[in-house]
Amino acid sequence: MSYCVNCGVELDSTAKFCPLCQTLVCNPNQPVDRNSPTPFPMEREEVPLAPRRAAAVLISVMLGSAGLCCGLLNLVLLASQPWSLYVIGAAAMLWVFVVPPLLWRKLPLTAATLLDGLAIGLYVLLIAWEVDGLDWYLHLALPATVLLAVILLVQGLLFQRRQMSILSTLAVVIAAVAVFVMGLELLGDLYFHGAWGPSWSLVVLIVAVGLEIPLMVVRRVPGLRREARRRFHM
Ligand SMILES: [Zn+2]
The missing domain is CATH 2.20.28 (Rubrerythrin, domain 2)
Incomplete structure (x- = not known):
């Protein structure tokens, strides 16, 4: 020795x-x-990318076969109703959510959010087309999807720009939820009543403000911040 x-x-x-x-x-x-062999590797090596690619292939095959099976079953069972379209659409939407980020590790956040928003928008369009609801699609579902995509994009860019503490992350997420709920009620009111009359979204807003204030106080006061870190293991 x-x-x-x-x-x-x-x-x-x-x-x-x-x-x-x-x-x-x-x-x-x-x-x-x-x-004798050394106890640890002496040469730098790239971590192989194969598992991500293999996972992408596996997920594609699973979603593809689920869609295909439902499509074939639909031809035999309840053939008058195209129920398998919903399953196929959902499978395609899930595929867009999961597979591109697996295959392209450096997929920009804006592109990923755009793809996800597009997938949700197209899936809701499929449902709207099937139930003859293009009117609510254009005036309610599509703007709500765009709003959600924009909020998620802004949130993602904020998180990407700087490393945030758990407290700040929580504050941003709560604010995003409040903005989305307010927007959703605004869109619903405009579609159903023609004018904005906030009610249930105000409750969410008040709860959000009630949560944001203590978060801000804890962030500002170093003693409280340390205590929160210690108690909640942040
Ligand atoms: Zn030494």
Whole structure:
């Protein structure tokens, strides 16, 4: 057993240099073992990408076969109603959510959000077309989808721009939920009544403000912040 003459760390019999301080190992009583394998790899290697690609293929096959089976079943069972279209559409939407981020690790957030928003919009369009509801699609579902996509995009860009603490993240998410709920009620009111009369979204807004104020206080006061970190393991 050799020890580093500089830092005293215990050395493996195969070590030519101390792994901590790079001091040359020179022990006349125990020459360096050049035949045994080293305890850790000495060369840098790329982590293989295969598992992500394999997962993408597996998910594609699963979603594809689910859609195909339902389509074939639909031809035999309840053939007058195209119920399998909903399953096929949902499978396609899930595919867009999961597979592109798996295949393209550097997919920009804006592109990913745009793709997801487009997938949701197209799926709701499929339902609207099937139930003859293009009117509510254009005036309610489509604007709501766009609003959701914009909120998620802004939130994602905020998180990407700087590392946020759990408290700040929570504050942003609560604000995003409040904005979305307000927007949703506005769109619903405009569609059904022609004028904005906020009611249930105001309750959500008040709850959100009630949650944001203590979060802000905790963020501003260092003592409270430390206490929150300690108690909630943040
Ligand atoms: Zn050393």
